[in-house]
Amino acid sequence: SFASRHAGRKPFESIELYGHPQTLWPDHCVQGTIGAQLHPKLLWDRVAAIVRKGMDPECDSYSGFRNNWNINGERPATGLTGYLRERGIREVYVCGLARDVCVRWTAEDAVDAGFHVYFLWDVTCSVNPADDQSLQQALIHRGVILTTTEELKG
Structure with a gap:
């Protein structure tokens, strides 16, 4: 959710939204x-497809697979x-921004x-780089494979 949609709030503050913690972000995308x-x-x-996310102004959308919780307590797909299952795709490679938010949620979903998930660490960037080590541990614990573009070329 954008801080600009919440009177008196600033970017990076945290609120409760629909029963879950929600970071308020600067306007972007x-x-x-x-x-x-x-x-x-x-x-x-x-390019075979473009997945649109963040289209509901009342519901944030970190993951490429599911939106964040909505007013009904659901995370809509x-x-x-x-789309991937219909095409027999079993592996997903994730990269982009932000490593510790949207890319993480996409990988976990x-x-x-x-899916077998490969997280391209060298082509991502964190909002909070100080948390990268704990993020790596959490992703590995979830079964995500951490790799780099160089390792994929190898």
Whole structure:
């Protein structure tokens, strides 16, 4: 949830939203702004699908697989699990921003959905880098494979 949607609140404060802790974020990736655009060097001939998340202004969306909790106490699916299963895909490679929030939640939801998950550590960046060691341990504990782009090339 954006801090700007909560009067008197500042980015990175924590509130309770629908019975769960919620960090209030600075506005980012807002539809129709440059922050929501895909990278101009994206190889469009290799893009099979784009999963839209964060479309509900009342519900945050960290994971590519499921939104955060909504007012009904549910974490609605984005459709990515079904899309991948229909195509026989068993492995998921995650990278991007932010390592300790959206990428983490995507990796954990992918594991929960039964995928083998590879977390490309060198092409992610954390909001809180001081927590990276505990994040690595938590991901390994969940069954996520930590790797790098160099290791994949090897």
